[in-house]
Amino acid sequence: MLKIFNTLTKEKEIFKPINKNKVNLYVCGVTVYDFCHIGHGRTFVAFDMIVRYLRLCGFQVKYVRNITDIDDKIIFKSIKEKININTLTTNMIDAMHKDFSLLGIFPPDEEPRVTDYIDDIIKIIIKLINNQHAYMNKHGDVFFSINSCDNYGILSGQSLKSLQSGCRIPLNNTKANPLDFLLWKASKKGEYYWNSPWGKGRPGWHIECSAINNVFFKNSIDIHGGGSDLLFPHHENERAQSACLNNKFIVNYWMHTGVVITNNQKMSKSLGNIFLLKEVLKNYNSEVLRYFFLSTHYRHPIYYSEKNLQQAYVSLKYLYTSLSNTKPFPNIEEGMNFEFEFYNAMNDDFNTPKVFSIFFKIARKINFFKKKDILKANKFAFRLQSLGNFLGFLSQTPEDFLQKKHILEESMFQRIEKLIQKRNIARNSKLWKEADDIRKKLTSLDVVLEDLPDKTIWRKK
Ligand SMILES: [Zn+2]
Structure with a gap:
């Protein structure tokens, strides 16, 4: 109710x-x-x-x-x-x-x-x-x-x-x-x-x-x-x-x-501490800003700062990372209790901070099952993704989010992709020193690599 x-x-x-x-x-x-x-x-x-x-x-x-x-x-x-x-x-x-x-x-x-x-x-x-x-x-x-x-x-x-x-x-x-x-x-x-x-x-x-x-x-x-x-x-x-x-x-x-x-003051034009959405959205994925807004209950004051935006990014990154390398599988078995918790929290005057804590519980389940039982992990991934989607989250692919594709300059994106290709060619030719140098270059661009058996995936730090 x-x-x-x-x-x-x-x-x-x-x-x-x-x-x-x-x-x-x-x-x-x-x-x-x-x-x-x-x-x-x-x-x-x-x-x-x-x-x-x-x-x-x-x-x-x-x-x-x-x-x-x-x-x-x-x-x-x-x-x-x-x-x-x-x-x-x-x-x-x-x-x-x-x-x-x-x-x-x-x-x-x-x-x-x-x-x-x-x-x-x-x-x-x-x-x-x-x-x-x-x-x-x-x-x-x-x-x-x-x-x-x-x-x-x-x-x-x-x-x-x-x-x-x-x-x-x-x-x-x-x-x-x-x-x-x-x-x-x-x-x-x-x-x-x-x-x-x-x-x-x-x-x-x-x-x-x-x-x-x-x-x-x-x-x-x-x-x-x-x-x-x-x-x-x-x-x-x-x-x-x-x-x-x-x-x-x-x-x-x-x-x-x-x-x-x-900065400990109510945001107002007269104080000159106004932040425009279009400026913030140049540096942050829009879901991060949305997450920041809803991570505080809608009736409470919200504290805007770079630190708190970063915190929102780290939280969403955790959720997206749990979804990466999964294939959300529709089902009604896994995580129904979380679904009930979701409705209970929302029915309580739209308690979105509580909802986010439920998202974290599901993400932990996905991480737990990822290496043990991938089908089960996929089922929990479906639960997390669908509940997230209801509120306007987790609608991007984990790769796009983690690579910051929405805010990264296209030229930088291309540069990273090319470096990874070059590194893979060097590795296939057993040119380890060259491959390692490229990895260092990528690290300096805040790129984290993960080598899977069939491909290399990457994300921004
Ligand atoms: Zn009015």
Whole structure:
């Protein structure tokens, strides 16, 4: 029985979808003004793992992940780099898709771009104004009225009183309550805009998710997710808007992923400690990065460092090495207990670190049987490979992974292959000194050789 930690109740709850085995799942997507960093990787790999598992359990998942393609940061960047907004966002979306696909993140079922839903956003703002949940100021900005909403703060566990006491009132305040937030922002001269009943402007950030949820799910959602930095104010505001729009609005489970820590600090643009996915993926196999993300429970902070990435590499290397020289053999006998352990761990709020420890247990079995009973080893290899595949691992051949083929320059790969060929010719001609010199050269290139009766295999150190 699957249990999910719900941010709203702060408890692990038994998962029950609203409609039998159908699951409506919404995750707040990327604001596309720059390349994706490891914080995005962490969050979207986590939800990819969650969607994969729900599907494995037989749920029909409808996964919607929006793209915020209009926002202050996008406007600033387009002005700064003198680039058209559409060109900027299209380029960043293409780059995001490339990074995510490398990381083994399956595309969502729907990936709505906010700018395609401006009419829907305007419609719900009109409704909020008509129901006295929103108002316009003298500049043409529209705000959501916090005081009109019951239970504001319930999701992030804060009372309205404590939120208000910590809130500074800005100069030229035009809001009824300093916590009121923008639904529609009037455009300045020359800025990107859409026409609306309140003049030229563009939507605020929070309202876009309420509008898109309304379009795709009629505000009836099983799981709503995002990074923990979105809990307040984004998700709190989204919940408030949606609840005021529709008193039947439901999100049954709110899920949040933990932050990324680098050099003992939370990773953030302002601190300049951002690592881009595309840069990290130049030096590490994508499965290594994925393994690193899932080796910590999705709700906990994750500590990003070269050392921890290396650790992830060493762990995956162990699993791939156990699979090398095996022929995974489908069966239902060997390792069924591990399969049960796998489901138990995943049912416990997606406990992927536990799952990895199970992968290690199976790898040890394979190693144990490899020299004694190869058929048995092959059967365990099948178990390891299939469970790994469910979560997006062990999908490469052991040779490709261990030779670092995905990150090695083609010219280096060719050079290594040629040296091995030359060494084999020298060995066949009993030119031992020459063969040994070539081996030394290969060692200096971090290549480890293994001579089998019929061939020589190699891997990177
Ligand atoms: Zn959102």
